[in-house]
Amino acid sequence: MYKIFDTVEAVSRYTAQRVLDKIKSNPTAVLGLATGSTMEPVYEQLLQYLQQAPVDLSQLTSFNLDEYIGLSAAHAQSYNYFMHQHLFSHLSMPECNIHLPDGLANNCENACEAYSEAIKAAGGLDLQLLGVGTNGHIGFNEPQTCFDSRTHVVELSEQTRLDNGRFFDDQAEVPTHAITMGIQDILEAKEIILVATGAHKAQIIADLYHSEMDEALPASALKQHPNLTIVLDKAAASLLPENA
Ligand code: GLP
Numbered sequence: 001m002y003k004i005f006d007t008v009e010a011v012s013r014y015t016a017q018r019v020l021d022k023i024k025s026n027p028t029a030v031l032g033l034a035t036g037s038t039m040e041p042v043y044e045q046l047l048q049y050l051q052q053a054p055v056d057l058s059q060l061t062s063f064n065l066d067e068y069i070g071l072s073a074a075h076a077q078s079y080n081y082f083m084h085q086h087l088f089s090h091l092s093m094p095e096c097n098i099h100l101p102d103g104l105a106n107n108c109e110n111a112c113e114a115y116s117e118a119i120k121a122a123g124g125l126d127l128q129l130l131g132v133g134t135n136g137h138i139g140f141n142e143p144q145t146c147f148d149s150r151t152h153v154v155e156l157s158e159q160t161r162l163d164n165g166r167f168f169d170d171q172a173e174v175p176t177h178a179i180t181m182g183i184q185d186i187l188e189a190k191e192i193i194l195v196a197t198g199a200h201k202a203q204i205i206a207d208l209y210h211s212e213m214d215e216a217l218p219a220s221a222l223k224q225h226p227n228l229t230i231v232l233d234k235a236a237a238s239l240l241p242e243n244a
Helices: 008-025 039-052 079-086 108-121 158-167 183-187 199-210 218-224
Strands: 002-005 030-033 061-064 066-068 127-130 152-155 177-180 191-196 228-233
Touching: 002 008, 008 030, 008 039, 008 127, 008 191, 008 228, 039 079, 061 079, 061 108, 066 079, 108 152, 108 177, 183 218, 191 199, 191 218, 199 218, 199 228
Parallel strands: 002 228, 030 061, 030 127, 127 191, 191 228
Antiparallel strands: 066 177, 152 177
16 A cells, blocks of 8 residues: 655655556546645656657546635636646646536535535546545645545645645735545545645554544555555655654
């Protein structure tokens, strides 16, 4: 279940190759995608692979994990903007196959319900990419989120707002709420790859390794998944036992 590599580059090559293999073996695949610094080199690597050997992406579908409430797609810190900047604007994937939660929805509750339904209607997620927050969140499912949750509105924890504040000019600009796919939506993906890199992730990765399934640590829900890979660099794996 654990794949540990010396460098971020090696982590990114492995993860991007897994995504590429999925797309090649199933051109109609439904991908669950994540944002965050961890994913930037993964997407960069995936784009390199696709430039070297183009693949038909016309039938590919994607659903992103989460989005801030109150930020438009044009806002430089929105996840919609991130995904277009780092991936979609460089791909020949039809825009109508790209899905992100709508941070400006008039009725967020309806938008959330529709998002989970749209994932199901697309046939479910074939491969879900995940990062992890330093408090163990996946997507924006903060500690104490029910493991049977569907797409929902969350109030972001102070820890998450502080962590993500590095992308904003001013900490006060970090939104207080977001929409996230629920833990149950994530668990229904046929395959899950969680990626963590850097020494700042070492403690939460060690906590995850030692934890039982516990809603205080959202990523621990993944322990019940039959096809989970946790991809780490040496720094993120530095507090794991030798035999992990
Ligand atoms: C954010 C996102 C998560 C992401 C996590 C880790 O809050 N909502 O989906 O996995 O933080 O981000 P990073 O990769 O920048 O450490």
